[in-house]
Amino acid sequence: MRELTRQDLSDIQYGAAILGAGGGGDLEEGFDLIETALTAGKSFRLLSLDEVPDEALICTPYLLGAISGLSAEEEHQYAGLERSTTHPILLAYEAFQQHLGQAFYATTACELGGSNTAAAFFPAVMNDHFILDADPAGRAVPEITHSTYYFAGLPASPIMAANEFGETFLLKHVVDDQRAETLVRALCQVSRHSIAAIDHALPMRMLRQALIPGTISKALNLGRTWRLACAQGEDVGQVVAEAGGGMIGFNGTVSAVEYNTLDGFTLGSIAITGTADYSGQHFKISVKNENMVGWLNDAVAVTIPDLICLLDRDSGQPVTNPHAFVGQHVAVVLLPAPTEFQTEKALAVFGPSYAGVAGEYQAVMSTDTPVPDEKKPAQH
Numbered sequence: 001m002r003e004l005t006r007q008d009l010s011d012i013q014y015g016a017a018i019l020g021a022g023g024g025g026d027l028e029e030g031f032d033l034i035e036t037a038l039t040a041g042k043s044f045r046l047l048s049l050d051e052v053p054d055e056a057l058i059c060t061p062y063l064l065g066a067i068s069g070l071s072a073e074e075e076h077q078y079a080g081l082e083r084s085t086t087h088p089i090l091l092a093y094e095a096f097q098q099h100l101g102q103a104f105y106a107t108t109a110c111e112l113g114g115s116n117t118a119a120a121f122f123p124a125v126m127n128d129h130f131i132l133d134a135d136p137a138g139r140a141v142p143e144i145t146h147s148t149y150y151f152a153g154l155p156a157s158p159i160m161a162a163n164e165f166g167e168t169f170l171l172k173h174v175v176d177d178q179r180a181e182t183l184v185r186a187l188c189q190v191s192r193h194s195i196a197a198i199d200h201a202l203p204m205r206m207l208r209q210a211l212i213p214g215t216i217s218k219a220l221n222l223g224r225t226w227r228l229a230c231a232q233g234e235d236v237g238q239v240v241a242e243a244g245g246g247m248i249g250f251n252g253t254v255s256a257v258e259y260n261t262l263d264g265f266t267l268g269s270i271a272i273t274g275t276a277d278y279s280g281q282h283f284k285i286s287v288k289n290e291n292m293v294g295w296l297n298d299a300v301a302v303t304i305p306d307l308i309c310l311l312d313r314d315s316g317q318p319v320t321n322p323h324a325f326v327g328q329h330v331a332v333v334l335l336p337a338p339t340e341f342q343t344e345k346a347l348a349v350f351g352p353s354y355a356g357v358a359g360e361y362q363a364v365m366s367t368d369t370p371v372p373d374e375k376k377p378a379q380h
Contacts, residue, residue: 001130002045003044003046004044004046010227012220013027013114013117014222014226015222015223016030016112016219017030017320018333019112019140019218019219019309020116022285022289022290022291022308022309022321023140023290023320024112024116024139024320026320026323027115027320030115033115033119034118036087042125042128044125052105052106054203055204055205056203056204057100057201057202058108058202059093059104060107060108060109062109062120063116064197065188065193074192075192082166088163088164089119089122090122090126092123093123093198095160095162096158096160096198099160104127104201106129107130109216110135110137112135112138112215120135133214133217134212134213134215135212135215135216136200136210138218139290139305140289141350144156144184145178148210149200154207156174156176156177156200157173158172158201159171159184160197160198161196162196164194180199189263222243222244226243230316236311236313236316237311237313237331244307245365246364247365248331248332248334249283249294249308249333249334250272250278250294251274251278251313252282252283253273253328254327255272255282256269257326266287266289267287269287270291270310272284272332283295283296285308285332286355287321292304293352294308300357302364303357304352306334306335307337307364308332308334310331310333336364337363337364
């Protein structure tokens with residue numbers, strides 16, 4: 001067990017934001033949750049999978065929705081509704097424990113990202129529970145089905161959800177994760193495009209082989225490397241690429257940005273004009289909450305599940321959606337997907353075809369073919 005310091009938590013936040021590949025929520029929101037817990041005197045206790053008893057009850061809390069703002073017309077729909085003074089994820093956590101008649105032992109993040117990693121920590125530490133050093137994605141992803149839970153066939157339901165108006169929703173039985181995505185996304189769309197949900201409330205023995213181990217430690221180490229590179233005035237993009245086992249895909253200036261909210265997602269694109277070694281070239285990224293596909297000079301250069309990460313070259317800060325802006329100097333860092341997302345089954349759900357790209361997945365920094373499911377190792 002490791003008790004995380006304030007510096008550890010900051011490093012995790014920045015590392016998770018980089019590994020969020022544009023998605024995973026806003027850093028400021030994540031830091032607000034962490035600060036609330038620290039101010040309350042709470043401890044962030046991180047456990048490896050090996051430290052958790054088989055029968056311990058684990059759950060996965062997260063925030064789901066669009067990451068772009070609402071229009072004035074959309075905001076008007078909610079003008080007469082009173083906001084709850086309790087964070088929705090705490091409402092959902094307490095309601096879920098009451099429904100199950102049992103306290104949770106620990107939580108695991110649904111993904112790595114600026115707010116969703118902290119969102120999983122928050123209800124655990126506020127209830128003096130533990131945090132798992134693992135998650136089912138190893139990056140940020142748009143949908144519930146994009147997880148090792150789905151690949152392993154684990155049941156998502158029952159699911160407890162809550163919104164900022166204090167309304168809670170229990171989905172006692174859901175056919176599968178695809179249906180869970182549809183139902184929770186529908187609740188999100190009538191909750192200002194943002195809802196807190198908790199699913200996969202299961203004993204550790206069912207989750208142990210499904211979760212990707214060590215992902216919080218990975219975020220912490222990457223965040224620390226990023227912080228030191230910033231402090232020492234190094235080329236942050238190059239340092240992060242090397243630390244993450246990836247490469248620089250492009251350097252340039254953002255020339256056009258488009259973000260729209262549709263069906264509970266943020267959809268859009270980011271166009272970048274090359275500078276220095278990339279002068280005369282252009283790079284374009286398509287967005288569905290996360291950065292999905294990168295085109296170099298109109299040819300597909302990278303697709304999900306690999307990570308397309310933007311870093312501001314002036315400040316070093318990770319660029320999350322929808323915060324890219326015209327004139328911003330950015331480095332495009334390409335990092336390899338977790339091994340668990342390179343299986344045939346995983347690529348059928350979260351590969352090039354999901355992003356609308358024909359053809360087979362080509363891994364960043366690797367010529368390896370996808371790992372057949374039956375040969376996939378249980379852990380890294």
